[in-house]
Amino acid sequence: MSQDELPAPLADGFTMMLEGEEASHRLAQDFAVVMRTGDMLALSGELGAGKTTFARALLRHLAGDDALEVPSPTYTLVQTYETRPKATHFDLYRIGGEDDLVELGFEEAAETGLVLVEWPERSTLVMEEANIHLTLSGDSPERREATVLLTPEAAARVERSLAVRAFLRAAGHGTAHRRPFPADASARRYEHIENADASLVLMDAPANGPVSDAARLYAQTAHLAQEVLPFVALAETLEARGFSTPHIVAADLSAGLVLMEYLGDEGILDAAGRPIAERYEAAALCLAELHARPFGRHVETSDGLAYEIPDFDRAAMMVEVGLLVDWAFPRIKGRRASEEERAAFANVWNSVFDALAGTETNLLLRDFHSPNILWQGEREGCRRIGLLDFQDAMIGPTAYDLASLAQDVRVDMPAELEARLLAAYRAARSTAGPFDTPGFDAAYAAMAAQRATKILGIFVRLHERDGKPQYLRHLPRIRAYLRRTLGHPVLAPVAALYEEWGILADD
Structure with a gap:
């Protein structure tokens, strides 16, 4: 399966083919937009499989800086980046044992930010606690296989992100650069979508509804929208009346995804x-x-x-x-x-x-x-x-x-x-x-x-x-x-x- 298709979830993850280095970079973006404090990403694969390349792309995306210097931590063992959230990159190839993790500040890094770990097999702790495990295989950057194993909570986030990528692809923007907007009081999530000929905004608002009975009753009584249909209908109606609303480029109402004009x-x-x-x-x-x-x-x-x-x-x-x-x-x-x-x-x-x-x-x-x-x-x-x-x-x-x-x-x-x-x-x-x-x-x-x-x-x-x-x-x-x-x-x-x-x- 290539990255041009949405992978079918397996019982514990999925496998996809990455056709070229840009496909690897896009997958790193798709991970980065949904990663949060407490995530532990274990990166496995032989020498030359592309682990550091993937980690570099992910860290640059978290930092919002495509030129961020991201050296391999093979000799330093650990590198920390003031990204959002803070990220710490570990390479365990040369560690002598679990005690080395303590000296490297692994526990604190895992509690205060997210961690990326190359050669996680050298640590039983990492293999047990990682909630995302990515294994890269193949000796050519033009074609690699990526196998992803996830905990259920992480799987929901990653699969949603890959669904967003599939939606963008269907709208003609499959290779676009994704950048999340800062979160606010809303339950909706927004991304800035950019490519050579477009600057757009993605609204990600799945119609899950409030989780508690009290919250559900409040939302119903206060008439809070629980789907994207009201936004799309009102945006198009207001635009037709001569008001400046974001022009709707594409929408999947059942999935809660809207791609729209970026108003700056x-x-x-x-x-x-x-x-x-x-x-x-x-x-x-x-x-x-x-x-x-x-x-x-x-x-x-x-x-x-x-x-x-x-x-x-x-x-x-x-x-x-x-x-x-x-x-x-x-x-x-x-x-x-x-x-x-x-x-x-x-x-x-x-x-x-x-x-x-x-x-x-x-x-x-x-x-x-x-x-x-x-x-x-x-x-x-x-x-x-x-x-x-x-x-x-x-x-x-x-x-x-x-x-x-x-x-x-x-x-x-x-x-x-x-x-x-x-x-x-x-x-x-x-x-x-x-x-x-x-x-x-x-x-x-x-x-x-x-x-x-x-x-x-x-x-x-x-x-x-x-x-x-x-x-x-x-x-x-x-x-x-x-x-x-x-x-x-x-x-x-x-x-x-x-x-x-x-x-x-x-x-």
Whole structure:
């Protein structure tokens, strides 16, 4: 079997033929994009079988540097690289015994990064603990056989990566260079796909769904997309309406794979991470243009597959704000909320949602803020705003997306800039037709507070459940936004409860 075919998994791995050195390099890329801290890759084969060549390609890919100097560790025995994750390359050909591994710092390397081990047969420990074992055979770099054995968990990752390569091949980009984007709070994975004539983005989002019943119930109630159909249908519909979304190049909806246009990496923040006011205002005007025209809930892909956009209904709003009670409240109080406290929380938010009856609704993109907006300076008008991450879009109060932008949770937005965006949006909407400014302002306050409340809970959860403490640094900013917003009369019950609970006090 050649690398031009997806290998059929065996009981404990697979075998493939590598036709030429470039095929070996591509296989190294396909491994590298899914390797993580704790992985141990054992590289077996006779002298000249290509072990060091494979290791060099993998390390260069992990480093994002095709010119990285990667000498053979035959004489030094070990080389460490500050890649992502950190990688340590061992050559055990000359070790005298297992004790040598201790002196080489093998255990620490395996715990703090990933390790690549040539001549693993010299160590019983490595042969027992390696979760990926690659054996290369053949005396010509033009044709080698690769046999791969994996643990079940590693097999799932590697086989998924090889499925991605097969998808790229079917789309005409089988020899493309793959580079993963840094991970974020999303469960989706993205790669930058490059070859001589294209620069694209791959979305890898298998429709596995949440693993726990609680997570599944939350996702269903909050209408979180569990497949890529919503993204593809909305991208194509928005593009047809004149908005800048990534053009869909290829998609395998059943596999959860989408290949799309790369919109670049220029956003709406400056080099120091501060908001560029003119670009934020352009984004607000783009929202005004989107909201000025009705957007039906029924959308279709170019292949005729239909998707019904859900409502941002009361159940979705309530389950989102409930994250504060589930996660932020215990962090502040040192205990879980009582049933009486939960009831009080539900009552004050229900009063806010009651006040939203009759407010304007239309398409809301749901996460319209700096990480998901790319500046398209060569385009004109609203098309200067590149839209990303809208698969969770809903039909709901239009004020939600403006609040998401003007109170960007990852950026310090001065009150003056927030007011400027509100004024620009109101003016554009009023010019386009009848517009209820007081009603919109009340909805804006309600949606800004609802979103900030939800994110307080999410960011604490990311820290405590998912081990991502970096999100805690945003909490003071989110509380500041709440303090700025809770003065609106529609939020008086929420303001009183948050004051009683100490929600707005910084840690």
